[in-house]
Amino acid sequence: MCDVVKEVDALDETASKVAVRYIDGEKFYSLAADPELSFKREVLGDAHIFRQKNMGGIFCDSLLKQAMVGAGIKNPLHFCDVSIRA
Numbered sequence: 001m002c003d004v005v006k007e008v009d010a011l012d013e014t015a016s017k018v019a020v021r022y023i024d025g026e027k028f029y030s031l032a033a034d035p036e037l038s039f040k041r042e043v044l045g046d047a048h049i050f051r052q053k054n055m056g057g058i059f060c061d062s063l064l065k066q067a068m069v070g071a072g073i074k075n076p077l078h079f080c081d082v083s084i085r086a
Contacts (some may be wrong), residue, residue: 009053010043018055029055 011018011029015038019030029035029052039059044050048064051057060068 005051006047006049007051007053008043008047010039010050011052011055012038012040027054031055031057 016036018035018037019033021028021030037059039052047061049058049060052059
C-alpha cells in the first residue's frame with residue numbers, strides 16, 4: 001500500500017511496557033506479549049505514519065487509521081491503538 005521510510009527513535013521507554021532483547025550488544029524491542037507503547041510527541045512531530053527504530057512494524061496515528069478505514073479498508077485487524085499517552 002505504501003513505503004514507509006521515516007524511522008524515528010520516539011519510544012518512551014519509561015511509559016511503555018515492551019520486551020527488550022539485545023543482539024550483538026544492540027537493543028531491539030519486541031511486539032510479543034501485548035506491549036503497551038507510548039511515543040514521544042516532540043520526536044514524532046506531525047508524522048502520521050512511521051517506523052520505530054529497532055522495532056518491527058509500522059505505526060500510524062488515529063487520523064491516518066480513520067482515513068484508511070474511510071477509504072474502504074475493511075476490518076483493519078492489524079491496527080492497534082498506540083496513541084501517545086505521555
